[in-house]
Amino acid sequence: MTPRELTGAAIEAAARAGAVYADARVVRTRTLSLTVKNGQPEAIVQGEDAGLGVRVLVDGAWGFASTSRTEADAVAAVARQAVEIARASRLVPGPAVTLTPVEPVLASYSTPVARDPWSVPLEEMLAALEAATRAMTAVAGVRTAEGSMDFWRTSKHFASSEGAVIDQVITENGAGIGAVAVRDGEVQRRSYPASFRGDFGTGGFELIEAMDLAGHAAQTADEAVALLTAPLCPAGVTTLILDSDQTALQIHESIGHAIELDRILGMEAAYAGTSFIAPGDVGSLRYGSAKMNVIADATLPGALATFGFDDEGVPAQRTTIVQEGILRNVLTNRETAGALGQRSNGTARASGWNRLPLIRMTNVGLLPGRGTLEEMIAETDDGIFMSTNKSWSIDDRRLNFQFGCEIAWEIKHGRRTRLLKQPTYGGITPEFWASLDWVAGPSEFRNRGTPNCGKGQPAQTGHTGHPAGPTRFRNVAVGSR
């Protein structure tokens, strides 16, 4: 059966069983993951994953069932199972679910790709990782050098009982390198272009080629070794400059999750937590300084969370979240948007055929300000510049956070001076963003990708994007751990 036939049969079976609304997704994901350590292949794994998920509304309650089997009898059975599950949901009822309207469309979308990763010879990919990791191990003091590339091609077919039929092919990839230096029990790591397997986006192999992994290997390794003898980042309250990578994660944790309307409404309370934002705060809450302008934009070319339609068939869109420091909107789906008197702004995504779509960050990021990182440093009399995330933690309402970075430099009289190791900083979300006094200009902005965002029960791993540049904050508590 074709994907269209599968979803059609599932929706028809669900309707016959009593569903007043049904949607079905056939999702096929092709993956390739390469890990090379010290010039040797460590894990080369190709994957294919496919299945069908059916979501239904019966008497105002949800049911969802999924299967990797796609024979005709299995499709009808999974649709009936979804209806049975929805009926069970009514045993512990709440207000009936109502979906905000969306125009059903027949549409398709495909990620623009200049060089298809699946046409790139594996030898070429592995040679690039081998060259980068060998260049790092050539630096005295480096114990382990790792390089990785990850590729996803996801074909999604979505259909709903309202008449939507949408086909999408999303191509994502990313890469990174890291050097670990070890001496006398001291362990330091440097990564490029970001930690935790690198940076990610939508597009073709051209994204990875532009990273020039081998060209950055020596500096990455040198910095790891230099950190072994660097002093600890001193504790105090000072001016803090973050690079675009760390700014991206700061956005992810202290803005992106906090503005998910399902969290705000308590739907994630048992696991990921809630939010310090209340529904009534939209339009009035001062989130940060007037320098703070935040958008959620699923249409940004090349960013990791760029797509044509979300997993409820809502078109990708750009939403203003924070304007000159004031909260203007949050992330919604068809179930929750009505609580704000709105229509969905298109953020419902599932990690695969076997998961329910949840509100997920799209490309949530800052709008650029002015100038460059070097100008920012030059205009800072006394402070710390931190780069590349190492650790992250925030409480269940998204207020009290602490981040650690791989590396920092002291800034004195407008100049980057000594190297500092194990830097950390912390704060309270609205206080921290209120101290934002500089966002760098467009030339410094990057679309950073986070492919490991956890949410939901059962657990889902989401891919989110974050337009970000270097940022400067005043009076931040810094130190080392």
Added chain:
Amino acid sequence: MLDRSPAGETEAVLIAVRSGLTRFADSRIHQNVAEENAELLVRVAHEGRVAGVRTNSLAPAELDTVATRAVEIARQTPPDPDFPGLPAPIGAHPILIDRVAAATASATPRSRAEAVRTFIDASGGASAAGALSTTVIGRAVANSRGVRAYGARSQTDFVAVLQERGGSSHTSAVDADLRRLDFAALGRHAAERASAARGPVDLEPGTYTVLLEPEAGGLMLAYLALGTFNGRAVLEGRSALSTRIGERIVAPFIQIWDDPADPRTVGLPFDYEGVPRGRLDLVRDGVAVGVAHDSRTARRAGVTSTGHAMSQPNAFGPIASNVIMAPGRMSREEMIASTERGVLVSRFHYVRVVHPARTVITGMTRDGTFLIEDGRVTRALRNLRFNQSMLEAFAHVDAVSAEGRLLGGDFGIMRYAPAIKVRAFTFTSGTSF
């Protein structure tokens, strides 16, 4: 599939899962899902080159070609000099394990919903959020050297948070058998804790004696299993144990081991390479005595695999996934009564490793933090952030509770953890919420 493989060595692992999860928030079921999936993981080694293919398409035509595809990938990779070869059978094969509880396997959306309703009805009217899942998982491992292992097990997971007037409480339960979970008792317990957590006050950050409930201390066991008792991390110099095997690392009365056969846990006694997994002592009388190995790390370390391989090929390394910490002698109440001033922590939230080699973690307390004064729990506290070396915390343990609990969920690592009293635990910031 093994018979048709053109590879020199071939390994096939089949993972089949059937699960249902009923989720509730604001005391109503808001998400309710089911999944059925089976995935084949194929690893081939051909002329010294290694590659893996994963697929959940199990049609006969796919099975005919999957090993050939893996060989085609392997041919494009450089030789892997560290590949130790696939393991040969150890002990009697085939291994056949059935640890499926009928009640868990036959759970329905309706029976899960009724259990959730029982919990909510018993929880006293506070806003309840949580999830109940029932899962049956089967794992079959076969390789071209004769390994044949099959096991199936069941697991029930329940977690819930009650929120009430500025305070919240948490409860959880894990068991192979759904029938052993008493949802009414869980509801009453959570309601009592939620009531006690009302009206929290601030506490000045600093170093305190803490009583860590199993959920809190047990999360540290999961992080130690991931990055400290991981044979690969040890070999690469990233683990605190890279230079400390054989040394006393925690209090001398602490025993920690891994054992999937222990009745207090749920697990399968073989790994993703089909290597049998028995008891592995990690800490004996406070001394680091062992770490987890798969075939690859074992070869590099010059030892034999301990049977802790994750799905292969794998760059993360082996993980002890049925960790048990031996209970002590004191009751939880005696531990509180013996504390002049301290902090009772129900649960940690969003823990991350800040310094792997020193095992420093940071995180927040959540869903019930209390002040202990003169041997009694006197006040609810607002949440606190901590920065703490895990090994130093275990080195400063003064007492271990006689009763422990099975914990799951964190990275799939099952842990049996008692409550522990730590005489020096560092909170670095507070909150106003």
